[in-house]
Amino acid sequence: MSDTSAKSLADQLVARFGDTLEVSTERNEIIADLAAADLVAVATALRDEPAFRFGELIDLCGIDYLGYGQVEWDTTTVSGSGFSRGVEGQALGRFSWAERPSGDSQPRRFAAVVQLLSIEHNRRLRLRVFCTDDSLPVVPSLTPVWPGVNWFEREAFDLFGIIFEGHPDLRRILTDYGFVGHPFRKDFPLIGNVEVRYDPEQKRVIYEPVSIEPRVLVPRTIRDDADLLQARAEAADKWREN
Amino acid sequence: MAQEIRNYTMNFGPQHPAAHGVLRLIMEMDGETIVRVDPHVGLLHRGTEKLAESKPFNQSIGYMDRLDYVSMMCNEHAYVRAIETLLGIEAPERAQYIRTMFDEITRILNHLMWIGSNALDLGAMAVMLYAFREREELMDVYEAVSGARMHATYYRPGGVYRDLPAQMSQYRESPWHKGADLKRINSWREGSMLDFLDAFTADFPSKVDEYEALLTTNRIWKQRTVGIGVVSPELAQQWGMTGVMLRGSGVEWDLRKKQPYAKYAEVDFDIPVGVNGDCYDRYLCRVEEMRQSNRIIRQCVEWLRANPGPVILNDYKVVPPHREVMKESMEALIHHFKLFTEGYCVPAGETYCAVEAPKGEFGCYLVSDGANKPFRVHLRAPGFAHLSSMDTVVRGHMLADVVAMIGTYDLVFGEVDR
Numbered sequence: 001m002s003d004t005s006a007k008s009l010a011d012q013l014v015a016r017f018g019d020t021l022e023v024s025t026e027r028n029e030i031i032a033d034l035a036a037a038d039l040v041a042v043a044t045a046l047r048d049e050p051a052f053r054f055g056e057l058i059d060l061c062g063i064d065y066l067g068y069g070q071v072e073w074d075t076t077t078v079s080g081s082g083f084s085r086g087v088e089g090q091a092l093g094r095f096s097w098a099e100r101p102s103g104d105s106q107p108r109r110f111a112a113v114v115q116l117l118s119i120e121h122n123r124r125l126r127l128r129v130f131c132t133d134d135s136l137p138v139v140p141s142l143t144p145v146w147p148g149v150n151w152f153e154r155e156a157f158d159l160f161g162i163i164f165e166g167h168p169d170l171r172r173i174l175t176d177y178g179f180v181g182h183p184f185r186k187d188f189p190l191i192g193n194v195e196v197r198y199d200p201e202q203k204r205v206i207y208e209p210v211s212i213e214p215r216v217l218v219p220r221t222i223r224d225d226a227d228l229l230q231a232r233a234e235a236a237d238k239w240r241e242n
Numbered sequence: 243m244a245q246e247i248r249n250y251t252m253n254f255g256p257q258h259p260a261a262h263g264v265l266r267l268i269m270e271m272d273g274e275t276i277v278r279v280d281p282h283v284g285l286l287h288r289g290t291e292k293l294a295e296s297k298p299f300n301q302s303i304g305y306m307d308r309l310d311y312v313s314m315m316c317n318e319h320a321y322v323r324a325i326e327t328l329l330g331i332e333a334p335e336r337a338q339y340i341r342t343m344f345d346e347i348t349r350i351l352n353h354l355m356w357i358g359s360n361a362l363d364l365g366a367m368a369v370m371l372y373a374f375r376e377r378e379e380l381m382d383v384y385e386a387v388s389g390a391r392m393h394a395t396y397y398r399p400g401g402v403y404r405d406l407p408a409q410m411s412q413y414r415e416s417p418w419h420k421g422a423d424l425k426r427i428n429s430w431r432e433g434s435m436l437d438f439l440d441a442f443t444a445d446f447p448s449k450v451d452e453y454e455a456l457l458t459t460n461r462i463w464k465q466r467t468v469g470i471g472v473v474s475p476e477l478a479q480q481w482g483m484t485g486v487m488l489r490g491s492g493v494e495w496d497l498r499k500k501q502p503y504a505k506y507a508e509v510d511f512d513i514p515v516g517v518n519g520d521c522y523d524r525y526l527c528r529v530e531e532m533r534q535s536n537r538i539i540r541q542c543v544e545w546l547r548a549n550p551g552p553v554i555l556n557d558y559k560v561v562p563p564h565r566e567v568m569k570e571s572m573e574a575l576i577h578h579f580k581l582f583t584e585g586y587c588v589p590a591g592e593t594y595c596a597v598e599a600p601k602g603e604f605g606c607y608l609v610s611d612g613a614n615k616p617f618r619v620h621l622r623a624p625g626f627a628h629l630s631s632m633d634t635v636v637r638g639h640m641l642a643d644v645v646a647m648i649g650t651y652d653l654v655f656g657e658v659d660r
Contacts, residue, residue, distance in 0.1 A: 026591055027327060055479040058596075058627075059605060061620040069590075069611045093296040113607065115594050115622070119479065119493065122500050126594060148482035151630035174284035174659060183289060190296050218298050222612045223587040 009123055012051055017042060031126045036139050039129055043145045046116065046125070054116040054125060057142065060152035062160030063111050066186040067091065067101065073219040086219030093190040093216045100187040110137040110162055114149075131162060141167040159184035189214060249277055252641075256285050260363045260645045263655030265629075267644070274641050279633045283626075286659040294619040298585025299325055300398065302619070307393035309621060310657035313352040314384075315344045316599040317657070318397040320621075323503065324595040324608040325399040328588045329560060335505075336551040337401035342505040343439075343542035344387075344396065345597070346535040350446075351380050352600035352652075353528050353535075357453055360525075360649035364466045369456050376449050379430075379442055386411055386435050400561045401554030406546065410438040436543050443540045450532050457525070467521035471635055471647045474519060481631035484624050485602025486527050487651070491519035497598035509541045521650040528652075531600075560586050585614040594622075601625055601652050623657035 010030050013023050020042060022033040034042055046054045072089030090101040114127040131137030141164040142149045153164040154173040161182035164170055172179060181188055191214050199206045254267040261267075264285035270278040290309060294302040306321045307314040319341060326332065333341070358373035381391045386407050388394035396403050410431040413419045419427065430441040457463045473483065475491045488495050496513045498506040514530035516523030555561050562581045563574035590612040596605035602624025609618040628651045636647050 027593065029593060031592070056484075057482050058484070058603060059482075059594075059607065059620070059622040061607060061622075063609065063618050063620075068617060069613075071613065091296075092292075113620075115605065115607065119495050124594070146482065147480050147634070148627055148630060151626060155626075172284075174287040176284075184292050190292065216296070218584060218614065220613050220615050221584060221587070223614075 009125065013125075016045070016049070016051070029124070029126065031128060033128050033130070036129050036131065039127070040140050040142065040145065043114075043127070043142055047145055052118065052125075053120045054118045054123075056117045056119060057114060057146035057149050057152075058117045058124075059113075059115040060142070060149050060156060061113050062156035062162050062184065063113055064109055064160055064184065064186045065111065066109050069222065071220055071222050072216070073221040086221070089220065091216070091220040092186065094214055096189050096191065096210075096214055097193050100189060102187075108132070109134045110160060112139045112156055112162055114142070137162045138165055139163070140165050143167055158182070161185065254644070256282075260648060262359065262648055262653045264659075265648065265653065265655065267632075269641070269644070271641065276636050276639055276641065276644065279636055279644070281629055281632050283629065283655070284659050286655045288660070290660045291619050291621060294616055296615065298614050299588060299616060300585060302616075303397065304393060304395040306621075307395060308656055309623065309660060310352075310599065310601065310604070310625070310654045311392060312355045312654055313348045313600045313604075314392055314394055315341075315348045315396060316597055317604055317621075318395070319345060319504070320595055320597045320599070320604050320606040321608075321619075322397045322399050323597065324593050324606040325588060327593045327595055328591050328608060328610055329399060329586075330589070331400055331555060331557065331560065333401040334552045334555065336405075336546065336549060337553045338504045339542050339545050339549075340402050340406065340553060341397060342509065343539055343546070345504065346538045346542070347380050347383060347439075349535045349600045350532050350539075351377055351384075353532050354380075356528060356600075356649075356652050357457075357525075360646075360652075361457060361463070363645050363649045364463065366456065366460070366463060369453060372449070372452055372456070376442075376446065382411070383435060383439065383442075386438075398554060398561065400557060401552070403554070405553045406435045408434050410435045436547055439539060439543050443536050443543070446536050447533060450529060450536075454529060458529075464522060466642075466646055467525060467650075469518070470521045470639065470643050471650055472518060472520045473631075473635060477631070477634070478519070481634070482627040483602065483631065484627070485598065485600070486524050486531070487602060487624075487628055489513065490516035490524035490527050492517055497596060497603060501596075503595075503597060505542075509538050511535075511538050521646050524650050587612055587614050588616070596622070599624060601654070601657070602628065604657075621657075621660055623660060625651065625653045625655075625658045629653060629658055 010023050010025050013021055013032060020034060020038050024031050046052045067090065070091060072091050073086030074084040108130045110131040112129050116125045129139050131139060139162055141153055151173060153167050154171060156162045157164060157170050158172040158174050159182055175183060191210050191212050193210055194207045195210045196205050196207055249270050249272050252269045252271050254269060255261040256264040256266040266282040268280040269276055290305050294305060303318055303321060306317040309317045354373040354377045358370035361369035384394055385391045388396040412428045412431045413424060415424055430438050473487065473491050475493050478488045478491045478493065492515050494513055494515050499513055511534045514527045516527050558577035562578050567574045568578055588610040590610055592609040594605055594607045596603045604624060605622035607620040608616055611617045636644050
């Protein structure tokens with residue numbers, strides 16, 4: 001997709017939907033943020049109107065923004081005792097269920113992200129809907145617009161606990177029968193809560209509380225983009241072509 | 243005396259040879275006719291996306307092979323492209339040609355697996371044996387280039403792990419390979435890997451003719467596939483179908499042509515489309531795709547022979563330096579240490595990158611918050627979308643047609659369940 005087509009689609013979206021959509025362009029990819037209440041109306045228009053014709057919903061996924069931008073290893077400040085050791089923090093893999101992080105740090109945690117494709121115009125568009133209530137994230141279902149979204153919504157419900165209002169059959173899909181919790185939430189431990197094994201005495205598979213310790217091998221850290229710029233300058237340098 | 247006959251419910255799988263993995267179907271039957279199907283998936287769910295969030299970017303490339311484990315490198319391609327997009331880097335031209343070539347080798351690998359297992363499901367045992375004969379040759383190519391027959395972890399952000407080997411590995415004498423047989427299989431393997439591929443691709447169309455001789459006009463094959471599982475173009479779009487499932491219904495849509503990546507814009511190939519959207523048309527599409535992939539591989543081989551060059555970027559912030567350089571350069575040693583203990587940080591942002599995998603559109607939605615690990619990775623698997631339409635497509639079909647449908651969806655549960 002060329003620059004011009006991305007720009008013209010962004011302009012078309014602004015002209016048609018105005019303030020309903022918050023359109024941004026990142027590297028020729030168009031992202032439109034919108035409120036949950038407008039979702040179905042906007043989706044229907046995007047599917048049916050000749051200027052858009054997004055006939056195909058490629059993907060829908062949930063996302064949990066809890067802990068966005070958090071690091072375990074601080075690389076910018078240094079104290080008298082040296083740099084941070086990178087052994088503390090609440091990033092994924094470091095906690096069990098009992099010590100999971102609280103969900104207060106992020107103003108809006110959950111979002112559903114939709115990837116649309118227009119075969120007629122050869123264009124893509126990404127819609128993102130934030131849920132207003134973190135304790136009960138709700139998004140209207142897109143099943144009346146694209147029936148193919150059915151399983152994707154079930155997956156987002158299963159993994160993130162996002163409720164899709166109006167979905168005909170909102171069951172778990174990927175996790176085990178009888179699974180408790182929503183495993184892809186950032187406050188769900190990477191090690192899980194239960195493990196299974198065959199018990200020779202009871203002659204059946206039993207569930208037990210998980211016995212492994214949470215462990216992180218590489219701490220999560222954020223470094224400045226300046227490093228990459230420097231790398232490019234270094235790559236242009238002759239000294240390394242030895 | 244009037245008797246009430248009720249529909250009965252039947253369980254299929256999850257351990258059934260025709261289920262292509264661990265698919266469980268709960269079917270409501272009226273006699274032998276399907277009234278309703280409820281596929282249960284997730285029996286192979288490993289939480290790949292969550293695992294990827296807990297590791298540096300490069301350490302998840304190997305997980306991608308294990309998603310759709312019959313089209314390994316195509317999955318890697320989507321993930322690696324997403325990282326490259328966020329980093330704002332582009333692989334060298336030679337690496338792009340190598341990726342194009344291996345994507346097509348992967349497509350042939352996948353379609354060979356598909357034609358063999360689909361025919362086996364529908365009662366034609368021999369095709370599997372023929373298909374695996376050629377599959378084995380291509381697995382050797384995977385092994386020659388990466389050391390692994392299947393889970394290659396060959397693509398890296400910034401290029402590919404290493405250049406193509408100058409010497410194709412040969413078979414040694416063993417109780418299974420000896421005498422004239424050994425001489426025959428080694429005759430292609432005298433030269434480089436590109437020589438081997440040249441010999442293979444020169445021969446492969448005649449092998450495709452052999453599969454076609456077994457199936458295309460086979461009466462039983464046609465009875466089992468013609469008019470079965472018809473998907474209209476409208477239905478295909480409503481259910482998010484991509485790849486052959488969409489092209490079989492006559493929609494000319496292929497990311498390699500419409501949104502070209504790697505070097506697909508530079509190579510010459512055609513997109514086969516079906517007419518009726520039934521299992522037979524999709525069979526014809528896939529067979530023709532094998533021939534077209536063969537064409538692409540030949541063009542790549544020709545280019546790669548003529549154009550030596552770097553296969554990965556010379557950017558130590560992303561790509562580890564060569565071992566020889568490390569022995570003398572302190573800078574290189576430091577970079578190597580940082581890359582393998584911390585990884586590289588990817589600028590904050592989000593992207594969706596898709597490739598035309600053999601089964602359809604395989605996409606990677608990557609969100610980074612600037613850290614050395616992805617914040618969220620979502621993998622869009624074509625099989626997941628296809629299987630969700632199962633209930634709509636097979637209603638009113640016979641029980642045996644469900645098996646034909648599972649085959650034509652080309653399902654692999656590694657990617658459906660992730």
